Amino acid sequence: MTSLQSVDEMKKLNNNNYNTWSTYIISYMLRHDIWAVVNGSEIxxxxxxxxxxxxxxxxxxxxxxxxxxxxxxxxxxxxxxxDAKISKEA
Structure with missing residues (x-):
């Protein structure tokens, strides 16, 4: 498993890998203190x-x-x- 230091190390989301991608992206965002704005808990x-x-x-x-x-x-x-203006919409 990648250390998730950079998004460049992560395989991009495609039509076949949502579960793996979402696990990595959530972990990355948690590490970089931005997940709360995506999930809506920080408004x-x-x-x-x-x-x-x-x-x-x-x-x-x-x-x-x-x-x-x-x-x-x-x-x-x-x-x-x-057309998404904020990450929660995306």
Missing amino acids: TQSEADDAIGTLRKWKIKVDKAMCTLKTTIEADVLEHIY
């Missing part, structure tokens, strides 16, 4: 509550998660998430 606060940059940090995590997803999916599967 943003309003901008008014953002005294210490919480919203900014959340947006960075969302962008990292989306980038991780898009770089680990084969092109023919990627077309299904083109």
Whole structure:
């Protein structure tokens, strides 16, 4: 099993490997502290509550998660998430 240090080491999602890919991608995202924004357990606060940059940090995590997803999916599967704005939608 790969050490999941880089998404480049992971086989991309295709039409035949969802279970294996999802196990790897969840493990990778847990390790890099971005899984909570994908599964919805970490949600943003309003901008008014953002005294210490919480919203900014959340947006960075969302962008990292989306980038991780898009770089680990084969092109023919990627077309299904083109319109997703946040990783939870993807």
